[in-house]
Amino acid sequence: MDLVLDVADYYVLSPYVYPASWPEGGALRQIISLLVLTNLGAAVLYLGLGVINYFLVFDHTLMKHPQFLENQVQRELKYAMTSLPLISIPTVALFFAEVRGYSKLYDTVDESPLGWPGLFLSMISFLLFTDMCIYWIHRFLHHKSIYKLFHKPHHLWKIPSPFASHAFHPVDGFMQGLPYHIYPFLFPLHKVLYLALYIFVNIWTISIHDGDYRVPGALTSAINGSAHHTDHHLFFDYNYGQYFTLWDRLGGSYRHPSALMGKGPHDLIRKLQAEGKLGDGRAKAEGQVNGDAQRRVTFKEE
Numbered sequence: 001m002d003l004v005l006d007v008a009d010y011y012v013l014s015p016y017v018y019p020a021s022w023p024e025g026g027a028l029r030q031i032i033s034l035l036v037l038t039n040l041g042a043a044v045l046y047l048g049l050g051v052i053n054y055f056l057v058f059d060h061t062l063m064k065h066p067q068f069l070e071n072q073v074q075r076e077l078k079y080a081m082t083s084l085p086l087i088s089i090p091t092v093a094l095f096f097a098e099v100r101g102y103s104k105l106y107d108t109v110d111e112s113p114l115g116w117p118g119l120f121l122s123m124i125s126f127l128l129f130t131d132m133c134i135y136w137i138h139r140f141l142h143h144k145s146i147y148k149l150f151h152k153p154h155h156l157w158k159i160p161s162p163f164a165s166h167a168f169h170p171v172d173g174f175m176q177g178l179p180y181h182i183y184p185f186l187f188p189l190h191k192v193l194y195l196a197l198y199i200f201v202n203i204w205t206i207s208i209h210d211g212d213y214r215v216p217g218a219l220t221s222a223i224n225g226s227a228h229h230t231d232h233h234l235f236f237d238y239n240y241g242q243y244f245t246l247w248d249r250l251g252g253s254y255r256h257p258s259a260l261m262g263k264g265p266h267d268l269i270r271k272l273q274a275e276g277k278l279g280d281g282r283a284k285a286e287g288q289v290n291g292d293a294q295r296r297v298t299f300k301e302e
């Protein structure tokens with residue numbers, strides 16, 4: 001984050017915002033700047049990438065699904081935009097520690113323990129480490145003693161849109177984001193690579209909520225894509241992972257996506273359309289009241 005802070009200081013904050021008497025290295029000034037930059041960055045990434053995905057990737061047919069809620073997109077947006085500022089508060093504490101030099105982030109490839117290959121290895125280890133941590137944090141958030149407190153709001157969206165990607169309770173959002181922020185305090189990582197991975201994480205989080213189930217054939221069983229995460233939203237106790245299916249397989253929570261077996265949300269929509277049940281409000285009402293339209297078509301009618 002100090003790269004972003006330096007650029008913001010140089011081009012905007014020092015010449016136009018802060019008085020010259022307030023030095024760039026002042027702790028309070030850094031905290032205020034980080035709060036503003038973190039909130040701006042989160043909003044730009046969430047809204048920018050979300051809008052691009054919503055219009056270019058997300059299949060709007062999914063909005064006809066009985067379990068797609070009334071005004072769901074607006075509700076997801078409102079929930080996320082309310083939570084993100086609260087998530088930013090503890091996040092900024094970690095960014096501040098990073099800016100003050102407590103992390104293992106480095107500036108140049110020369111400082112990488114293994115040179116260029118080290119950058120590649122840190123990319124792999126970042127993904128594996130955060131995938132493992134998020135699996136267990138996510139599974140913990142599903143524990144019946146705390147589920148209702150923090151994680152339940154994210155499961156309000158049974159058929160998510162890309163805007164569900166960041167629609168979390170603030171505690172839930174912070175906990176699931178924590179592995180990304182902790183990594184550079186534990187392992188060496190190039191600063192530019194860290195920023196690139198941060199953007200990638202946001203793209204990925206949106207992409208597993210966009211209902212586009214395509215994954216290159218050979219990788220289908222290894223990558224936790226949108227089809228896997230859709231089943232997590234629908235069936236709850238499966239596919240807690242983020243990037244890979246590894247920990248779900250090890251933890252006994254893997255479920256082969258129903259969408260890849262011809263029993264997914266699109267299949268239910270097609271079936272209801274063929275039966276003439278879409279558009280008369282009946283299927284929608286059943287889905288909303290019972291919340292189990294997909295479960296019925298997947299389990300009882302197979």
Ligand SMILES: [Zn+2]
Nearest residue numbers: 138142151232
């Ligand atoms: Zn969950």
Ligand SMILES: [Zn+2]
Nearest residue numbers: 154209229233
């Ligand atoms: Zn989700």
